C-alpha cells in the first residue's frame with residue numbers, strides 16, 4: 001500500500017479496493033490461462049489426475065509462504081493460493097478424492113486443506129474403502145488419517161499397506177478441535193455420547209470430569225456420530241465444528257480435547273510415485289525376523305548415510321510368528337542419493353523393504 005494514501009472517506013477506500021480486485025481478477029484469469037498452457041505442454045493426457053503435480057504445488061506454496069510479509073497469516077495466504085491452484089487444475093476436470101465420510105468429517109477438512117475446494121469429494125464408510133476406491137481407479141486420490149498427537153497411530157490405516165500397492169503422495173496436518181454436539185444443546189438431557197474411538201480417546205479426561213455417568217458409544221466416524229445425535233434428544237456426539245453445521249446440531253461444549261495442541265496427520269494415497277519437491281519425506285515398511293539387535297541392524301544404514309528418521313512404529317505382520325513390520329518415515333526422497341544408498345544397504349538386512357511413497361513435507365504443520 002502506498003504510504004502517501006490518506007483516505008478521507010469510506011468511498012475513497014472502497015474505490016481503491018475495487019481497483020485492486022479488478023487487477024487481482026485479471027491476474028487470476030491470466031494465471032488460469034497459463035495453467036491451461038502447461039496442461040497443453042504436458043500433452044493430450046487422459047484425465048485430471050495426469051496433470052496433477054504435487055511436487056510443483058508444494059513448491060508454489062512454499063514460495064507463497066516465503067514471500068509473505070503479512071498482514072495476512074501464512075495459513076491464510078497459502079489457503080488463498082491453494083484455492084487458485086485448485087481452480088486452475090479443475091479447468092481440465094475436478095480431481096476425484098475419496099475420504100472417510102460422511103460429510104463433515106475431519107478427513108473432509110483435510111481434503112480441502114490439501115487439494116482446495118475445486119475437487120469432487122467421494123465420501124466412503126471405512127478406511128479400507130478409501131484404499132479400494134483409489135485402487136479401482138474410481139477415485140484419483142484418497143485421504144486417510146495416519147496418526148494423532150494424543151492417541152498415536154491409526155492402525156487400520158497402517159495395516160492396509162501390507163497388501164496395498166498404493167503410494168503415499170502427500171501429507172496434511174490438521175489441528176483437531178472436538179465439540180460436544182446435540183439437538184437441544186442442553187447437557188442435562190444427554191444419556192449417551194457417540195463418537196469415533198479416536199475422538200473418545202482425545203476427550204477422555206473431559207468426559208470423565210463432565211459426563212462420567214453417560215454411556216459412550218464408539219461409531220465408525222464423528223460425522224456418523226453427529227448423524228445419530230440428530231435422531232434423539234438424549235443423544236450427543238463428539239465431532240468437529242463443521243459437523244454441527246452439516247447436521248444442524250447445537251454446540252453444548254467445546255473445544256473439549258484434553259490437549260490443546262491436539263493434531264492429526266493425514267496421508268494422501270495415489271497410484272504413482274511423484275518427483276522430488278526439494279523438501280520431501282519417504283515412508284517405508286520394513287520387516288525382519290525377530291533376533292537380538294534387529295532394530296539396530298535395520299536403522300544402522302540410515303544413520304551411516306546421515307538420513308534422519310522422523311517416525312517409527314512397529315506392528316506385527318500377522319504372517320510369520322514374531323515377525324514385525326516397522327513403519328519408518330525418513331527425510332528425503334527415494335531419488336535423493338543418501339536415501340538411495342541407505343535403501344540399498346538396508347535390502348540384504350531385512351526380510352523385505354517396501355517403499356510406501358516419497359512426498360512433499362506438509363507446508364503448514366499446526
Ligand SMILES: O=C(O)C(=O)C[C@]1(C(=O)O)C=C[C@@H](O)C=C1
Nearest residue numbers: 035038052053056057085088089
Ligand atoms: O505447473 C504445473 O505442472 C501445472 O499444471 C500448473 C499448476 C498450477 O496451477 O500452478 C496446476 C496443477 C498442478 O498440480 C501443478 C501446478
